[in-house]
Amino acid sequence: MNALILVLFGIYLLSRTVVKPINRLVSVTERYDGAIPKLQKGEVPNNEIGRLSQSLNRMLRQLDANERELKENILSLKAANAEIRKSRDEMVKSEKMASVGRLATGVAHEIGNPLGIILGYIELLQRGDLTGFEREDFLSRMESEITRIHRIIRDLLDFSRPATAEQHHSNAHEILEDVLAILSPQPLFEKIHIQRSLQGESVIVKLAEDSLKQVFLNIMINAADAMDDFLPGPEGLPEPTLTIESFNEEGFLIMRFSDTGCGIGPHEIKRIFDPFFTTKEPGKGTGLGLSICYTMVDQAGGGIHAESKPGRGTTVILHIPLR
Ligand SMILES: Nc1ncnc2c1ncn2[C@@H]1O[C@H](COP(=O)(O)OP(=O)(O)OP(=O)(O)O)[C@@H](O)[C@H]1O
Ligand SMILES: [Mg+2]
Known part of the structure; x- marks a missing residue:
């Protein structure tokens, strides 16, 4: 009879000091949704199980801190990414302007020739001792030089104009x-x-x-x-x-x-x-x-x-x- 009472008492003790706290720990970990559970004073037994639950709680706090840090890192990565994209676009734009700049010297040279020719014809036309045929001939030559300048400028403008966004x-x-x-x-x-x-x-x-x-x-x-x-x-x-x-x-x-x-x-x-x-x-x-x-x-x-x-x-x- 005594032995039976002893066994029942042992089972009661085991359930109170080991099984219940372990069940509570299991349910705490299962319920973990990012919020740190608050363990009440009486809930933490003063033994190995208690220490285990305290270290579990510390671990959850650490997890929470890591998660917050990760979120902050993701935010700053996103900001850095946007910054990189912006400076890449600016780099592309400035490289484009640099190549147009290099072309400009050549364009100035290209426009300079016909302009010189046109000025020459203007001087001739100002002399006034030309026949009607010469006048017409000089004017048509001037026209073709002006058309040449117009084409050069149009080509350069076409070149530096940004393409429409939808065109791929x-x-x-x-x-x-x-x-x-x-x-x-x-x-x-x-x-x-x-x-x-x-x-x-x-x-x-x-x-x-x-x-x-x-x-x-x-x-x-x-x-x-x-x-x-x-x-x-x-x-x-x-x-x-x-x-x-x-x-x-x-x-x-x-x-x-x-x-x-x-x-x-x-x-x-x-x-x-x-x-x-x-x-x-x-x-x-x-x-x-x-x-x-x-x-x-x-x-x-x-x-x-x-x-x-x-x-x-x-x-x-x-x-x-x-x-
Ligand atoms: N066809 C080529 N023959 C010999 N070297 C070349 C040739 N193409 C490129 N390079 C080398 O590669 C380098 C880098 O070329 P990249 O076009 O990136 O810059 P860059 O021409 O020096 O300057 P930018 O194009 O920005 O005006 C050049 O400086 C040159 O040394
Ligand atoms: Mg180059």
């Missing part, structure tokens, strides 16, 4: 011709022979007109810079040549721009897509051109890389996804 596709061959029309009369391109081998049949690519113009412009100005003042060896090509090829391959338009310029060494070529990497003198290059090309083409799901033989020339290869 463009005709790569058409854009290439637009850029070539701007570049070929430039003094920098005066001595450069341009060869085209455009085999691409699908040419509507997933890149906005504005971005594609900037990519072509930078690659070709780089090529011209590399050929400027560079004299190929005796076995080299007779004249500085920029060869542009295109063809289709597995959903992409591949475009290769090969120049016969100074080339890039194996050490430098690894860095040409890094922002601010430039070997040009101040005022001639910011080192942002290729890194911006890389970002634009990469975001469109394409790629850009370069191969070069120092002293022989460089080829820049674009993989642009087709629409």
Whole structure:
């Protein structure tokens, strides 16, 4: 009888000091929803179970603090992301203005010639000893020079105008011709022979007109810079040549721009897509051109890389996804 009472008492003690507190801990952990449960004084027994529940409570507090810290970190990451996006957009804009700035010297030169011719005709017309036929001839020549200036200015304005936001596709061959029309009369391109081998049949690519113009412009100005003042060896090509090829391959338009310029060494070529990497003198290059090309083409799901033989020339290869 005594033994039975002892066993029942043991069971009662076990349930009070071990089973109940453990059940309470289990229900506290199951109910945990981010709010720290408040343990009442009497709820915490003064033994191992009590210490376990206190350390569980400390752990929950730590979890809560970590969660708050994580939320703060996510917020500041979001803010940093927005800041990065903003400065990238500004970088693209300023690089674009820099290339338009470089074109401006050439444009001033291009406009200067017809203006000089027009001034010459005005002087002649002011003399007053001209026949009616001469007058008409000079006036029509003046008109054609003015039309030339008008075209140059219109091309440049077209070039610097931002594309509409909803436009995400463009005709790569058409854009290439637009850029070539701007570049070929430039003094920098005066001595450069341009060869085209455009085999691409699908040419509507997933890149906005504005971005594609900037990519072509930078690659070709780089090529011209590399050929400027560079004299190929005796076995080299007779004249500085920029060869542009295109063809289709597995959903992409591949475009290769090969120049016969100074080339890039194996050490430098690894860095040409890094922002601010430039070997040009101040005022001639910011080192942002290729890194911006890389970002634009990469975001469109394409790629850009370069191969070069120092002293022989460089080829820049674009993989642009087709629409
Ligand atoms: N076709 C090329 N031949 C030789 N070197 C090149 C060629 N293209 C690029 N590079 C090298 O890569 C560097 C980085 O080119 P990137 O277009 O990014 O900047 P940049 O032309 O120096 O300046 P920016 O384009 O900003 O005016 C150039 O300074 C040059 O050293
Ligand atoms: Mg450049």
